[in-house]
Amino acid sequence: MPKDVSASQRPVVQSWSAGRPAPDLSQPSADRIACTTCYMCACRCGIKVHIKDGRIRYIEGNRDHPVNKGVLCAKGSAGLMNHYSPARLRKPLKRTGPRGSGQYEEIEWGEALATATSWLKAIRDSDPRKLAFFTGRDQSQALTGWWASQFGTPNYAAHGGFCSVNMAAAGLYTIGGSFWEFGEADWEHTRYFLMFGVAEDHDSNPIKIGLGKLKTRGQAKFVSVNPVRTGYSAIADEWIGIRPGTDGLFVLALIQELLRAGKIDEEYLRRYTNAAWLVIQAPGADDDGLFARDAAGQPLVFDEALGKITPVHQPNGKPSLAGKVTLSDGRAVVPAFHLVAKRCLDPRYAAESVAEETGIDARVIKRIAAELAHAAFEQTVTIDQPWTDWTGRRHDRMVGRPVAMHAMRGISAHSNGFHTCRAIHVLQMILGAVDTPGAFRYKPPFPRPIPPTIKPTGHAKDLYPGKPMPGPPLGFPTSPQELLVDPDGTPRRLDKAYSWEAPLAAHGLMHQVIRGAWAGEPYKIDTLFLFMANMSWNSSMNTAGTIDMLTDKDPATGEYKIPRIIYSDAYASEMVAYADLILPDTTYLERWDCISLLDRPICDADGAADSIRQPVVPPDRDVRPFQDVLLELGARLGLSALVKDDGSPRYPGGYADYLVHHERKPGVGMLAGFRGPAGDKQGVGAPNERQLDAYVANGCFWRGEVPASARYFKHANRDYLEWATALGLIDKAEPIVLQFYSEVLQRFRLAAQGHGPVQPPAEHRSRIATYFDPLPLWYMPFEEAAVDRDAFPLHAVTQRPMAMYHSWGSQNAWLRQIHGDNFLHIHRTTASRLGVADGDWVWVESHHGRIKVRAKLMDGVNPHTVWTWNAIGKRAGTWNLAPTAGESQQGFLLNHVISELLPPRDDGQRYGNSDPVTGQAAWYDLRVRITKAEAGDGVAEPQFPALPLPPHLPARPDILRRGGKP
Numbered sequence: 010m011p012k013d014v015s016a017s018q019r020p021v022v023q024s025w026s027a028g029r030p031a032p033d034l035s036q037p038s039a040d041r042i043a044c045t046t047c048y049m050c051a052c053r054c055g056i057k058v059h060i061k062d063g064r065i066r067y068i069e070g071n072r073d074h075p076v077n078k079g080v081l082c083a084k085g086s087a088g089l090m091n092h093y094s095p096a097r098l099r100k101p102l103k104r105t106g107p108r109g110s111g112q113y114e115e116i117e118w119g120e121a122l123a124t125a126t127s128w129l130k131a132i133r134d135s136d137p138r139k140l141a142f143f144t145g146r147d148q149s150q151a152l153t154g155w156w157a158s159q160f161g162t163p164n165y166a167a168h169g170g171f172c173s174v175n176m177a178a179a180g181l182y183t184i185g186g187s188f189w190e191f192g193e194a195d196w197e198h199t200r201y202f203l204m205f206g207v208a209e210d211h212d213s214n215p216i217k218i219g220l221g222k223l224k225t226r227g228q229a230k231f232v233s234v235n236p237v238r239t240g241y242s243a244i245a246d247e248w249i250g251i252r253p254g255t256d257g258l259f260v261l262a263l264i265q266e267l268l269r270a271g272k273i274d275e276e277y278l279r280r281y282t283n284a285a286w287l288v289i290q291a292p293g294a295d296d297d298g299l300f301a302r303d304a305a306g307q308p309l310v311f312d313e314a315l316g317k318i319t320p321v322h323q324p325n326g327k328p329s330l331a332g333k334v335t336l337s338d339g340r341a342v343v344p345a346f347h348l349v350a351k352r353c354l355d356p357r358y359a360a361e362s363v364a365e366e367t368g369i370d371a372r373v374i375k376r377i378a379a380e381l382a383h384a385a386f387e388q389t390v391t392i393d394q395p396w397t398d399w400t401g402r403r404h405d406r407m408v409g410r411p412v413a414m415h416a417m418r419g420i421s422a423h424s425n426g427f428h429t430c431r432a433i434h435v436l437q438m439i440l441g442a443v444d445t446p447g448a449f450r451y452k453p454p455f456p457r458p459i460p461p462t463i464k465p466t467g468h469a470k471d472l473y474p475g476k477p478m479p480g481p482p483l484g485f486p487t488s489p490q491e492l493l494v495d496p497d498g499t500p501r502r503l504d505k506a507y508s509w510e511a512p513l514a515a516h517g518l519m520h521q522v523i524r525g526a527w528a529g530e531p532y533k534i535d536t537l538f539l540f541m542a543n544m545s546w547n548s549s550m551n552t553a554g555t556i557d558m559l560t561d562k563d564p565a566t567g568e569y570k571i572p573r574i575i576y577s578d579a580y581a582s583e584m585v586a587y588a589d590l591i592l593p594d595t596t597y598l599e600r601w602d603c604i605s606l607l608d609r610p611i612c613d614a615d616g617a618a619d620s621i622r623q624p625v626v627p628p629d630r631d632v633r634p635f636q637d638v639l640l641e642l643g644a645r646l647g648l649s650a651l652v653k654d655d656g657s658p659r660y661p662g663g664y665a666d667y668l669v670h671h672e673r674k675p676g677v678g679m680l681a682g683f684r685g686p687a688g689d690k691q692g693v694g695a696p697n698e699r700q701l702d703a704y705v706a707n708g709c710f711w712r713g714e715v716p717a718s719a720r721y722f723k724h725a726n727r728d729y730l731e732w733a734t735a736l737g738l739i740d741k742a743e744p745i746v747l748q749f750y751s752e753v754l755q756r757f758r759l760a761a762q763g764h765g766p767v768q769p770p771a772e773h774r775s776r777i778a779t780y781f782d783p784l785p786l787w788y789m790p791f792e793e794a795a796v797d798r799d800a801f802p803l804h805a806v807t808q809r810p811m812a813m814y815h816s817w818g819s820q821n822a823w824l825r826q827i828h829g830d831n832f833l834h835i836h837r838t839t840a841s842r843l844g845v846a847d848g849d850w851v852w853v854e855s856h857h858g859r860i861k862v863r864a865k866l867m868d869g870v871n872p873h874t875v876w877t878w879n880a881i882g883k884r885a886g887t888w889n890l891a892p893t894a895g896e897s898q899q900g901f902l903l904n905h906v907i908s909e910l911l912p913p914r915d916d917g918q919r920y921g922n923s924d925p926v927t928g929q930a931a932w933y934d935l936r937v938r939i940t941k942a943e944a945g946d947g948v949a950e951p952q953f954p955a956l957p958l959p960p961h962l963p964a965r966p967d968i969l970r971r972g973g974k975p
């Protein structure tokens with residue numbers, strides 16, 4: 010032990026400010042402080058922006074805000090460097106050279122809007138489907154999706170299809186809510202927190218605050234299941250470095266252990282799920298696997314107390330969870346629980362069977378199962394709060410199972426992600442741990458009916474030239490009849506969402522859009538309209554192929570195969586060079602915006618909430634908020650909902666006007682707070698002319714508290730269901746029965762087996778029959794199953810760094826100092842076997858291509874997995890970075906070696922690299938091999954030709970200083 014050193018002997022550490030004049034602390038840091046909402050990631054924290062002499066000087070967290078309570082991360086603090094980025098676009102641009110040449114001409118807004126209007130009007134008057142409108146990290150989807158409906162095109166989606174739609178869809182089709190940012194752990198009461206595949210992006214600050222509470226309380230165990238030990242996993246009490254794509258096996262093995270030990274919450278399953286509902290057992294019949302129902306359509310159960318088959322929900326009934334019975338018409342039926350238990354007890358899901366595939370020792374799996382059971386059944390949490398269930402039955406207290414779970418993209422971005430996420434929800438139900446004290450909790454507006462009642466629009470009967478569609482482009486099919494396919498099975502959408510390739514594609518398939526538009530499949534389009542989606546770079550698989558598709562010409566006509574591309578972005582991203590018309594957006598600090606309950610709100614389990622952004626400084630460039638531009642284009646096109654009877658714009662004040670006056674249905678608008686003429690209504694109420702003022706005065710947010718008696722068991726809690734109905738969150742105060750067994754999936758499987766009026770074409774039948782399984786299921790990810798596992802022995806995944814989010818963050822002057830380039834991280838023993846040392850260059854090869862990158866060795870990673878930070882690599886010449894910037898010279902993307910298509914099957918059919926249920930992009934299915942490479946010139950490969958910058962971007966300062974003063 011070193012000896013203590015007395016103060017007088019300690020070396021004097023030179024202060025960083027030595028020799029500089031002392032700062033004058035009496036000077037005010039700002040002459041104005043404005044509240045608004047952060048947009049540096051998806052978390053939507055409240056911020057206070059300090060402004061002095063008209064320039065932003067500093068951003069701090071808003072302590073009163075429900076999301077972050079004052080907490081601000083590195084990204085949020087660095088927002089002013091995004092705002093003053095030298096990469097900001099300055100004026101509308103028209104392409105003057107070939108696509109990809111970077112040759113543009115600055116034009117006035119009048120010309121830009123007239124050009125866009127002329128292109129779009131011709132489409133709308135002939136065939137509105139020929140507009141494909143896709144947005145990236147868009148936080149105004151309640152507007153953009155509505156606008157697409159008004160235009161009349163079904164070809165709309167935001168980026169959810171390549172983010173975590175498996176997470177959303179599996180949750181919404183199973184428990185009526187989901188993880189993502191739509192639910193949260195009961196941080197105050199949980200005793201065991203199990204987290205799967207979560208990096209530091211969605212719900213970032215709330216999770217950090219929650220983990221802080223767990224650690225402070227000191228009574229809860231935090232287990233993180235993730236191939237990589239970074240971020241949250243680094244502070245977990247136990248890290249389980251699972252092999253990617255095998256989480257479903259792990260979860261099913263946990264369920265098997267709980268079933269074997271009898272550690273299941275039978276009461277919860279009977280009361281709140283369909284586990285007791287009787288399922289028809291009639292192989293070959295057209296009702297096989299469907300629920301038996303009475304003449305009124307009520308599902309039937311076998312009641313143990315009464316000794317007979319009855320409709321569900323009999324007073325004092327005790328529905329059975331096991332045993333075969335016979336209906337009066339002779340059909341055999343069993344409770345759904347019987348089928349689920351039989352599946353989960355299959356020997357293939359035994360702990361010993363899954364140990365090798367998952368990389369988790371069977372003893373660890375058994376111990377985790379025992380710990381879950383102990384927390385759930387031996388440490389129950391009781392809250393002395395009476396409540397009433399939907400039948401009117403009064404309960405003295407709220408009693409819960411304090412096991413909480415959370416999952417995200419690490420589960421979702423696999424081709425088996427939908428079923429893995431469903432399995433996690435089944436595990437929660439078995440433990441009685443959905444929205445009970447100590448468990449996962451819904452955030453309003455969830456739970457919703459399972460699935461939500463909105464259906465996708467885009468059938469032939471829905472589309473007419475010059476007319477809006479009668480409904481939204483995105484929704485939740487419950488049967489094959491609701492798919493968007495022609496009678497011969499041909500998809501009706503460009504991205505093939507809601508077709509037999511991706512029937513439950515709740516968020517669309519953005520990663521299939523460019524290929525579809527280029528190939529003219531299923532039909533040719535005219536204009537691709539993109540908003541903040543960097544599709545020629547980090548938002549696409551097969552980057553080089555995507556660039557080829559964007560620039561490819563029809564040899565017969567000499568015209569581009571994708572005839573027109575309109576793009577809106579705030580920055581000189583890689584995509585700008587491939588657009589024909591560029592509409593420059595503002596930064597998030599220069600516009601009105603809305604985080605709406607109609608889209609992805611900022612609620613917490615105890616409150617409904619929404620928020621706004623306000624312009625805290627005016628734009629200093631000739632740019633316009635995209636939402637304003639969209640509304641103006643709609644008015645110029647004469648979209649009926651966007652013009653008054655006299656043809657003048659309905660919302661002449663732009664998005665702020667729309668936020669206040671637009672009503673989706675009577676009394677329900679974009680903002681739920683301060684409604685009614687006097688601003689005293691919440692949820693439902695007439696428009697309030699002073700609504701935005703009220704939000705600004707309240708720190709730019711509104712929050713309505715869930716009543717104390719309504720805070721748990723929301724799916725069956727009368728007070729909650731009535732409160733949510735009054736607020737306009739759900740249509741009716743009816744119970745939401747958790748779908749332990751999925752009849753919706755079975756309906757699709759029956760179609761594939763030859764039943765019903767709408768059946769898949771022959772080439773899709775076995776795929777639908779296999780993956781539309783109503784029971785929990787695990788299968789090997791498609792790419793892993795298709796390639797030679799010995800030839801490509803490693804998994805390759807990305808992680809989101811805590812300090813960055815998408816490509817906007819990796820051009821930020823402050824954040825670049827944290828991550829200026831990236832490495833391929835390899836487990837030390839794996840690297841040693843390959844003869845790779847720290848800092849060596851390596852080739853990373855997949856079935857699709859290869860990249861050359863630098864290696865970094867570490868211990869905290871699954872030995873069969875390599876990984877890197879996401880979206881740091883940039884193309885030379887873009888984002889106004891120096892030609893020698895680390896991001897373009899040593900930084901890289903795994904996207905280059907990920908294909909948007911799976912390898913061809915024996916019959917030549919090539920499916921997208923997607924989940925077969927939802928179409929979710931399977932980014933994390935990637936398999937690679939690593940070989941040592943020569944360092945060469947010390948530059949990562951591939952390198953694409955440097956792109957010239959758009960005209961009149963400011964000179965790139967050597968140092969971009971705080972406050973934007975160069």
Ligand code: SF4
Pocket residue numbers: 047048049050051052053054077080081082083084085086213214
């Ligand atoms: S977590 Fe996201 S929204 Fe919150 S401060 Fe950080 S970047 Fe902003």
